[in-house]
Amino acid sequence: MDYENQFRRHLESLHQEGRYRVFADLKRRCGAYPVADHFTETGTRDVTVWCSNDYLGMSQHPAVREAMHEAIDQVGAGSGGTRNISGTTHYHVELERELADLHNKEAALLFTSAYIANDATLSTLTRLIPGLQIFSDEKNHASMIEGIRHGGGPKHIFRHNDLEHLEELLQSVPLDAPKLIAFESVYSMDGHIAPIGTVCDLADKYNALTYLDEVHAVGLYGPRGGGIAELEGVMDRVDVINGTLAKGFGVMGGYIAASKACCDAIRSYAPGFIFTTSLAPAVAAGALASIRHLKRSVIERARHRERVQTLKSMLADVGVPVMDNKSHIVPVMVGDPVHCKAVTDTLLTHYGIYVQPINYPTVPRGTERMRLTPSPVHSDAQMAYLVDSLRELWAACPVANGQYVRLAAE
Ligand code: PLP
Numbered sequence: 001m002d003y004e005n006q007f008r009r010h011l012e013s014l015h016q017e018g019r020y021r022v023f024a025d026l027k028r029r030c031g032a033y034p035v036a037d038h039f040t041e042t043g044t045r046d047v048t049v050w051c052s053n054d055y056l057g058m059s060q061h062p063a064v065r066e067a068m069h070e071a072i073d074q075v076g077a078g079s080g081g082t083r084n085i086s087g088t089t090h091y092h093v094e095l096e097r098e099l100a101d102l103h104n105k106e107a108a109l110l111f112t113s114a115y116i117a118n119d120a121t122l123s124t125l126t127r128l129i130p131g132l133q134i135f136s137d138e139k140n141h142a143s144m145i146e147g148i149r150h151g152g153g154p155k156h157i158f159r160h161n162d163l164e165h166l167e168e169l170l171q172s173v174p175l176d177a178p179k180l181i182a183f184e185s186v187y188s189m190d191g192h193i194a195p196i197g198t199v200c201d202l203a204d205k206y207n208a209l210t211y212l213d214e215v216h217a218v219g220l221y222g223p224r225g226g227g228i229a230e231l232e233g234v235m236d237r238v239d240v241i242n243g244t245l246a247k248g249f250g251v252m253g254g255y256i257a258a259s260k261a262c263c264d265a266i267r268s269y270a271p272g273f274i275f276t277t278s279l280a281p282a283v284a285a286g287a288l289a290s291i292r293h294l295k296r297s298v299i300e301r302a303r304h305r306e307r308v309q310t311l312k313s314m315l316a317d318v319g320v321p322v323m324d325n326k327s328h329i330v331p332v333m334v335g336d337p338v339h340c341k342a343v344t345d346t347l348l349t350h351y352g353i354y355v356q357p358i359n360y361p362t363v364p365r366g367t368e369r370m371r372l373t374p375s376p377v378h379s380d381a382q383m384a385y386l387v388d389s390l391r392e393l394w395a396a397c398p399v400a401n402g403q404y405v406r407l408a409a410e
Pocket of ligand 1: 113118143253
């Protein structure tokens with residue numbers, strides 16, 4: 001077997017499809033976000049970042065940075081072990097308490113990322129509850145899909161946010177069979193919001209647990225940043241809430257919030273929780289400061305909403321196609337991987353605007369897009385420049401007879 005050739009063959013097929021991923025080499029400027037240095041072979045230049053999930057700019061918030069510096073100075077860099085073997089610091093304990101309080105649950109459990117939290121929790125729930133049948137939205141994130149797959153139990157995929165289909169599937173198994181409905185509050189690529197309360201009605205009717213991924217909502221929605229379930233007053237109806245500390249809260253790590261018994265069982269049985277070094281104490285300290293700040297301060301959320309609405313209406317005014325949704329995600333539809341990459345390459349090299357192209361498997365083929373994420377710290381001038389640049393590009397490469405007129409760069 002020629003192993004190297006095997007790797008090259010797979011990479012070549014990505015190149016041919018136009019979906020080979022190139023990472024932008026960036027160095028964000030603390031205090032000047034969304035401006036960053038972009039490192040290329042020919043030198044370094046300023047770019048404005050328009051696709052970050054640091055939705056509120058909390059990664060650079062003074063309170064967060066201060067807490068992280070202080071923790072490093074007090075206890076050092078690493079946690080020194082798994083949670084069981086010396087890696088539970090006071091920062092972890094306090095953070096779990098804060099998260100339980102944020103979601104008004106009895107307990108919370110930290111993981112090294114929300115990806116791991118989903119994978120570890122869903123797979124372990126399947127092992128802990130014999131015969132558990134999982135009902136999963138077709139657009140659920142890869143981490144939930146993997147968790148369900150690793151659990152190895154029976155699963156049913158319902159059409160995206162389609163409650164009639166969900167009910168049909170729920171009816172197809174015995175009423176007394178254990179069930180779990182897994183879904184997201186804000187779907188990150190389309191920006192759609194799930195009807196959480198109505199899903200919970202179905203869960204009550206068919207005696208199912210509910211598992212809600214609020215990764216793209218925590219910090220951003222609700223009076224204290226508890227997410228869409230908090231905003232809609234249905235947090236108490238959801239059994240397990242999953243969230244990240246990496247996006248709205250601007251640091252890193254993931255968690256679940258649920259009943260005491262549920263968290264304790266996952267803590268005790270989930271390999272993805274047990275057999276890995278815990279988060280660095282400074283990371284926990286930074287997340288704690290971020291959550292505490294966003295529980296009290298509504299300034300960031302209000303400004304974020306305003307920025308999103310402004311950008312959406314500016315793009316509509318110049319005819320750039322944005323997928324309609326009620327959330328903070330601004331998906332600009334392109335619909336072709338090669339064209340999408342050409343547009344984003346041109347934005348980066350000619351306009352100093354950084355937006356990563358989104359392609360398959362993150363979104364279905366033919367729905368390739370740019371996913372813009374305006375934040376409270378994107379200025380009017382930066383927004384006007386982005387919209388002008390996109391208008392110019394759209395004028396230069398219109399869609400004619402369903403075909404894109406290719407850019408010179410393609
Ligand atoms: N869940 C959803 C819906 C996501 O989009 C993501 C990541 O983007 C995750 C979970 C994983 O979050 P994390 O970055 O904390 O691993």
